Amino acid sequence: MNLERLYGATVGALVGVVVVSTPVVAHVDYVTEGGGSGPGVVDFLVTVLSDPLNLALLAAGGTGVTVATLGWLRYGDHLADVTVTRRTLRSYQPYLGWLLRLATGLPLMGAGFGGYFFSPVVSVEARLVQITLAFLLLFGLATRLAALAGLLTYAVGLATHFPTLLLSSEYVAGFLGILVVGPGQPSADLLFRRLVLTDGTIMSRFRGMTTVSDLLSGLGIEKSVAPLLIRVFLGLNFAYLGVTEKWLDPGRALQVVEKYDLTAVAPVAPEMWVFGAGLGELAVGLLILTGLFTRSAAGAGFLILTTTLFGLPDDPVLAHVTLFGLTSALLITGSGPLALDRTVVPALRARIGRTPTDADAERATTAD
Structure with a gap:
């Protein structure tokens, strides 16, 4: 079995496990008490998606991410800071x-x-x-x-x-x-x-x-396959946490919003807080899993973990150290093999008409 088929079979099996798993809690469970009731999944999603303000926020967020992505594809490689940062990270191998x-x-x-x-x-x-x-x-x-x-x-x-x-x-x-x-x-x-x-x-x-x-x-x-293995399990972990902890068990996640008065930090409805947190973790997980903008996604994951560290003072930090280390590892290695960074990203850069640079040739072997 070649690497592509093995990758597909592994991801398929792991996604199947996620699908058949019952909703559970862990990281949310670290900072909330058991029991209590909350809205069902359908009611929760209806509440979020039926609010025009929430839809406007989601649309604005999606537009912002799209504009930032296009700007990165068009101009990112022309920044000397970006080139030096990548070269320095790779030197930590x-x-x-x-x-x-x-x-x-x-x-x-x-x-x-x-x-x-x-x-x-x-x-x-x-x-x-x-x-x-x-x-x-x-x-x-x-x-x-x-x-x-x-x-x-x-x-x-x-x-x-x-x-x-x-x-x-x-x-x-x-x-x-x-x-x-x-x-x-x-x-x-x-x-x-x-x-x-x-x-x-x-x-x-x-x-x-x-x-x-x-x-x-x-x-x-060989060692070159390590980023792929890290991506598969780390990406699924982020996505799984976002879906199961936030979307499939919104009652416990809403307890976190109330306990830490998160609506005072960002004045949106508690349900939107929970939905947005789940969406962010799901997006980061899927980007890491597929190897699309891998370093950026790993950096976003690191930022999410850092925000949790300082925002939830009684969250057991030690339980998240592995996630900190793995996102840091992907910042060093980039995507590795079988990644959309090697196929989709170059195609997108060509589509927007950006002139190829020396960094493109370098990234053909060290995709990020």
Whole structure:
């Protein structure tokens, strides 16, 4: 099976899981109390979409995004700041493995000491397992094996806590990214690797042993596929959160609006607050999933998380560290393979008549 078919099958299966899942809450559940009643999904959507002011706001927002997108396609590459920013972000590639390890290991360590299983709403005692895996990831020791063990641990938990743990699916993106990218630098694995490759060391006796990296290479899985794996699970996570937490369970989301008096921040109806939040997360998720304006979408996702961090003071920040790290990783890598950035974006630039630049040729291999 080639990469295109594998990508299509994976996305199709994951979307199917999302569709058949019952509405659940996690991040909203972190800051609201259980119980209470709220409008049904249909009533909620009718309330939002039957209000002329809400429709005008949505139309204005859509127009603004369209104008900004066209401006970016036409003029973005002519800004030296943009070129330098992209080049600098790509220069961080050697530290990508370290970033993924920190982003996955730190919240996993917090989950172990906090007494919950990946998500703060799943109270399962797995302290020793999670702390051990977190230590190995943070130290960069047996990194790929630890990531594989983390994937299996998550899969076992998902089988018994479905669909709740789907809302922590960003761990899957983190584990897969680490498995493909490897430990990076600095790491204990890199130290041992250099000892093995240096003549005259005791560790050099183990030279020639098959490693996980060798097995992955034998299967044709290279580091370049990491952005694709991160995009699939991170994009679906954002989209899933936006739909299930906001649109399919508006009652709990409306509690958040009331608790933090968000209508004082933006004077719109509470229902519009919830709908807009869900729409934003869904849009960011779909852009990341399809690899369309990937870096911009990752930056928007990072901004959403930052706003949540400062806007909801009792939200457990540690539970969102993985999302922060994964969006940062996509800012570094760009879209990777099988992305609309490689097909649709160049076609749009040609359609609006922009003169190609050297940046276009560069982006043909490092799409963003």
